[in-house]
Amino acid sequence: MQPEGESLDGDTMANAWAGAGVMVNSGPLNDIPAGKGEAESVPAAIAWLEANGKGQGESNYRLRDWLISRQRYWGVPIPVVHCPECGIVPMPDEQLPVTLPQDVEFSGRGASPLAQLEHWVNVPCPTCDRPARRETDTMDTFIDSSWYFLRYTDAKNPESAFETAKANGWMPVDQYVGGIEHAILHLLYSRFITKVLRDRGLLSCDEPFERLLTQGMVQNTAYKNPKTGKYVAPENVADPENPIDPDTGDVLEVFYEKMSKSKYNGVDPKAVLAKYGADTARMFILFKAPPEKDLEWDDADVEGQFRFLNRVWRLVTEYIAVRAHSSTPHPSSAPQQDLGKDEKTLRRAIHTAIQAITEDIEGDYQFNTAVSELMKLSNALNDSAAKESPVYTEGIRALVLLLAPFAPHMADELWHQLGHSESVHRAPWPVFDPKALVVDEITLVIQIMGKTRGTLEVPADSDKAALEKYARESEAAQRYLTGKEIKKVIVVPGKLVNFVVAG
Ligand SMILES: [Zn+2]
Incomplete structure (x- = not known):
């Protein structure tokens, strides 16, 4: 492999090249970028081998033998006994489940604390009734996390882990959300266990999860003294534009890092909730970044969402104040014909928002662009010259309904103020009318x-x-x-x- 723009002339290279390069001395693969991606060397090499009848591609899962036992108290007991005569004997079904003893002492010494409990360890062998000893290792929690979702389909079943019919009714999981740290082991083990259960006829699905979303981390500014390696709390940094360590006078390095106590960059959610409320906190998090991306905490943006919700509040309550004194109540659905120019413009804005937000929610969870669309709709209503029209009523209703998944508490309150007795979260989602988008x-x-x-x-x-x-x-x-x-x-x-x- 040769680095781009470098020669293979060995004595000019001080170090081995560790970055991406292109293929050299590889016949038909020459000049192809090295890598596993599309149009890169690995698939090209596989294609060449297959085309020439010299080999074939294969997925290698690297799932190795998996040691599932742990010398820990907290874990599921492995239900076997060791008998001097019979060897390893599984507990019979009627003695399952083997539960953990309560009178355990944590000494921190030697093997699992279970091994010290003679009354728990010593049992008769289920086969020959001679004295035998229980297994004192417990199962790795990875075992539990490999099938816990199946238990959710039949959580109170006292007889078995789950009933096949119930699990088949619910499975597979439509959407799995988890951190990237689970993307390899946990998901691989879950798939493995699912396939084992399927092969045993206990489950009909082939894969446990239909869709995976690995969410980003919340990050915040951290100040680090490059000389001491210590982090400085933001409240001790007098000038964030020119951050200085108050103890040493050193210029501090500024990072956006995952929130952590040791870096003093955590944000207390309670303080945000107390100052702005849960709806603002949700709106900020959803607006700041798509869910799979890291999110940088920003007080100004939190404030921005608070102001936006206040604008929506004013818009809707002002509408209510005006309509409450109107002698001509608007119908629940706006007329769609013989509309004036301003009414058509507003109706187009309303249905553009309904279409875009519906797609953002149902598609790739682009909640940030959905919040942008809410802002556009709010502006269109605010600027509309058709505030007396039934189309404006349609727009106010749509705004509250579309806001409901993002700011559930405020939307519900506004919905009640609009005269509905049922929760906004039980109201039907607004229906997109493509005719409203037609520009005439x-x-x-x-x-x-x-x-x-x-x-x-x-x-x-x-x-x-x-x-x-x-x-x-x-x-x-x-x-x-x-x-x-x-x-x-x-x-x-x-x-x-x-x-x-x-x-
Ligand atoms: Zn025995």
């Missing part, structure tokens, strides 16, 4: 020799001939084309008409 007028640009001379609102479905006609009759054309010879007319449908004139 476009702005046509009128150009003379490529220079914009005016614009014109024309029906969106106008064909080329109609657009040229509108353009020729426009005020701009009348003004600039009088007495000139038109050599050519260029029509770009939906956009512009350009007149090319002589000399």
